[in-house]
Amino acid sequence: MLGLADCNNFFVSCERVFKPSLAGRPVVVLSNNDGCVISRSNEAKALGIKMGEPVFKIMDLVRNSDVKVFSSNYVLYGDMSRRVMDSIRNMVPAIEVYSIDEAFIDFSGVSTEKLKVMGEAISRVTRRDTGIPISMGISHTKTLAKIASRLSKKYPRLNNSCFLEKDSDIRKVLSTFPVEDVWGIGRRYAKMLRNNGINTALDFCNASPEWVKSKMSIVGLKTWKELHQESCITFEDSVDDKKQICTSRSFSKELSNIEDIYQAVSYFASNCSEKLRKQKGVCSQIQVFILTNYFREDMPQCYQSIVVPIETATDSTLQLVKISCRALEQIYNPLFSYKKAGVIFSQISKKEETTGNIFCDFEVAKHTNLMSALDDVNIKYGRNTLVMAAQGVEKIKAFSNHLSKRYTTSWDDIIEVKI
DNA sequence: TCTGGGGTCCTAGGACCC
């Protein structure tokens, strides 16, 4: 059997841990630049606030209903996530961290009787240890475990854990479960399915596998099999290295001066390089893209992107920033104002498995030493303590007007401990 | 005024190979 532990309203729950007075009140967390709502408490959901809704559209509601608003604080959420995962890991045979707020659990070898108790225990202990409420779902496959965890969120009498095992129970649950809520069925397929008279997960199960494959490819067929209790999405207890690494941001205002965009692109490339070195990789292809604000109908629009191969695969920030900036020059057009840009590294391989290039025009060892010094400093003294000059001193600041403290990782605390 | 960011997998079609 497989389990899914899913944190309830995760970002909001993290904020509440450090401000218990927010319990029972409507709370939302916003995306970068304080743009959209990306996490909502149950009270905020009850007010009709939608996922992804731009905050300026609900300002009246926020004021009238006294909704508490937070900017996103990823340092805090990342650290809380690690604590939640550690807590779960202590209680079970193996976990697969699937996202910042979800983990699959491998329960092979655990008896049915024990499972029922364990689900509730995991939820209770994690809450006690971290303050974060989680919903457990346990069933035969990942897709069914997802559905089970949904149910435990919906029905309080389940005590935060739903164990879905018997055929008859599964059929009953699927018969009322909306097809668009099934893991793996997104908006497009849901629409197609509904147009074909398939409204519930059970309707989908009753469709023929040939039809499902012809309409939704092998991916859709896997979902179909998973609902039929045939496990197709395997449990992975180790994290694969990333095949591409991306950093992109919207700017808080439109930028038309290339100097400003250089700084942003340098920062993106530098950030990607750091992630690349963390997985001990080198990359040999960079993509840079810039785009205008597509909400501004009064302005000319463009999306420009360029892919640049790199002769000698590298992990050096110096090199990668330089190449990214040269790429930017090729797509930048002074006639446009840009709202967003990004850098994507791809063709990633393991550094130790990569052969050198005798025509290489820079000294690899020197760069490697420099980069490890750079990483050491930034690990020890905090991210972005040491940066490339190209990133600029004046960072292009994002709006972040409702930011909570870095309760669990703050620099001041670390200094105090050190002293 | 204001609209997120970072990934994965699959398929179809074109280039190229022998």
Added chain:
DNA sequence: TCTGGGGTCCTAGGACCC
């Protein structure tokens, strides 16, 4: 009338996830 056949690799686009 009639135009080889079987592969691989790459890319763009489309779907999905959180």
